[in-house]
Amino acid sequence: MDSATSDRPAVRTPLGSSADNGLKIVVVGGFGVGKTTMVRSVSDIRPLNTEEIMTQAGQGIDDPSAVRGKTSTTVAFDFGRISLNAHTVLYLFGAPGQERFWFLWDRLFAGTLGAVVLVDTRRLADSWYAIDRLEHHGTPFIVARNDFGGPAHTAEQVREALDLSETIPLIDCDARSRASSKSVLITLVEHLHALSTASTASGTSATARKTTP
Numbered sequence: 001m002d003s004a005t006s007d008r009p010a011v012r013t014p015l016g017s018s019a020d021n022g023l024k025i026v027v028v029g030g031f032g033v034g035k036t037t038m039v040r041s042v043s044d045i046r047p048l049n050t051e052e053i054m055t056q057a058g059q060g061i062d063d064p065s066a067v068r069g070k071t072s073t074t075v076a077f078d079f080g081r082i083s084l085n086a087h088t089v090l091y092l093f094g095a096p097g098q099e100r101f102w103f104l105w106d107r108l109f110a111g112t113l114g115a116v117v118l119v120d121t122r123r124l125a126d127s128w129y130a131i132d133r134l135e136h137h138g139t140p141f142i143v144a145r146n147d148f149g150g151p152a153h154t155a156e157q158v159r160e161a162l163d164l165s166e167t168i169p170l171i172d173c174d175a176r177s178r179a180s181s182k183s184v185l186i187t188l189v190e191h192l193h194a195l196s197t198a199s200t201a202s203g204t205s206a207t208a209r210k211t212t213p
Contacts, residue, residue: 020087021087021088021089022089022090022091023088023089023090023091023113023114023189023192024090024091024093024111024112024113025090025091025092025093025112025113025114025115025116025185025188026092026093026094026095026108026109026112026114026115026116026139027039027078027092027093027094027095027115027116027118028095028105028115028116028117028118028130028133028134029095029117029118029119029120029126029127029130030119030120030123030126030127030129030130031126032120033118033119033120033123033126033127033146034118034120034146034175034176035078035094035095035118035175036078036094037175037176038094038116038118038146038173038175038181038184039078039079039080039092039094040078040080041175041176041177041178041181042080042082042092042178042181042182042185043080043081043082043092044080044081044082044083045080045081047078047079047080047092048078048079048080077093077094077095077096077104077108078092078093078094079091079092079093079094080092080094082182082185084182084185084186084189088189090185090189092185093108093112095108095130105130105133106133106137109133109134109137109139112137112139113139113140113192114139114140114141114142114188114189114191114192115130115134115139115140115141115142115188116141116142116143116144116184116185116188117130117131117134117141117142117143117144118144118146118173118175119143119144119145119146119158119162120146120148121145121148121153121158122148124158124161124162127143127162128162131143131162131163131164140191140192140195141168141188142168142169142170142171142184142187142188142191143158143162143164143168143169143170143171144170144171144172144173144184145158145170145171145172145173146173146174146175147172147173147174155170158170168191169187169188169191171183171184171187
């Protein structure tokens with residue numbers, strides 16, 4: 001999939017003075033699934049990228065066979081920012097996909113409220129580690145299927161392959177599109193809000209049972 005982005009606004013506006021709700025979000029997934037492209041497409045500011053040119057030194061370590069034409073790779077993280085409304089701002093961190101950089105993930109997850117697991121349905125197995133680490137940290141997440149034009153899979157097939165609970169949102173996206181990437185982030189925020197509301201309701205119910213004579 002071409003990483004060129006679309007729907008990008010002509011002018012990047014500064015962070016509004018009314019923004020008072022900042023959320024740290026991490027975009028994770030396998031090598032070459034579009035994490036850098038998503039951060040670039042949706043960020044309100046010029047994103048920080050730590051990309052380096054792929055060289056012969058990586059041969060035998062990274063497997064670019066499924067992402068032919070890829071010439072650079074993230075070696076630390078990507079950073080961007082998007083304002084969902086006047087008060088809510090998301091700080092986006094894109095994690096490196098290669099196994100040799102996975103040791104950075106646990107640090108990136110610190111303080112993270114939620115995550116997007118970006119998957120290429122041609123290489124679903126590449127997403128297992130990301131899901132495992134998020135579950136290990138107890139970090140809520142959603143799964144977004146990036147469109148690489150590969151063979152079609154039903155949502156049920158993807159859920160089964162990734163062993164996803166029905167409570168975890170699974171949506172389709174095109175990481176090159178700002179509108180599509182923003183929709184993914186809105187879905188994540190709505191999921192986090194639903195989890196928070198359910199947790200509050202459960203806690204209130206438990207307290208009421210304890211205080212009922």
